[in-house]
Amino acid sequence: MLTVSQLSKSFAGRALFDDVSLQVNRGDRIGLVGPNGAGKSTLFALLLGDVSPDKGTVAIEKNATIGFLPQETAAAGDETVLELACSKVAHASSLRAEEKRKLEAYATFDEHGGWELEPKAKRVLAGLAFRETDFDRPARALSGGWIMRAHLARLLVMEPDLLLL
Known part of the structure; x- marks a missing residue:
């Protein structure tokens, strides 16, 4: 590989x-x-x-596919912890909205594993010691170490062929 x-x-x-x-x-x-x-x-x-x-x-x-977790604290924006962990498909959240409006988006969402994305992200987050109450917290409200864990969750959900940590 x-x-x-x-x-x-x-x-x-x-x-x-x-x-x-x-x-x-x-x-x-x-x-x-x-x-x-x-x-x-x-x-x-x-x-x-x-x-x-x-x-x-x-x-x-x-x-x-390659997943990479930088040594420095990764950036966190306005997304929640769960949204950050679900961002394996960069446009997954927009696909959710579009699937309600367009049949083509439904096929794309399904093709990218969209139905399993959130439950999988929740399992991964829980495995990294996030509580369910953390899932809807803004990622920027977390400490640097917890932001790093949230980014690690994103990589684990992504299941890259090569993971650089």
Whole structure:
């Protein structure tokens, strides 16, 4: 699913890593550990295509989805905790409104698993220690750690092929 070949990256003349190769197959669980400044976040940025390597290639299986939880506190807006967790389909809430008005939206909503989205998100949120009373709270009212959990819930609901934490 993911192939990294002879990847090298340096900043300001300092090599973060050189000639890194790895293969990640479906179902693999891999831990990436190292001290601060070792290049872990840079490697994730390379895998996501946010940064270009000095040398080497990153190949991701066609149509593979990637979920990423940044190290920093993720932003939270006016959405509720449940809406944030349900945002696996960026336009799911608008699809709910449209399905009442248009038959085409019904098919799209169904195709994206819309009927199961909210119950699944509630199960995931509960598994991450959210109480049912938290589901309708504005996400911006949460502490940074709880916002991070809400974003983690979104990724778990999304079920990406590759999850970078």
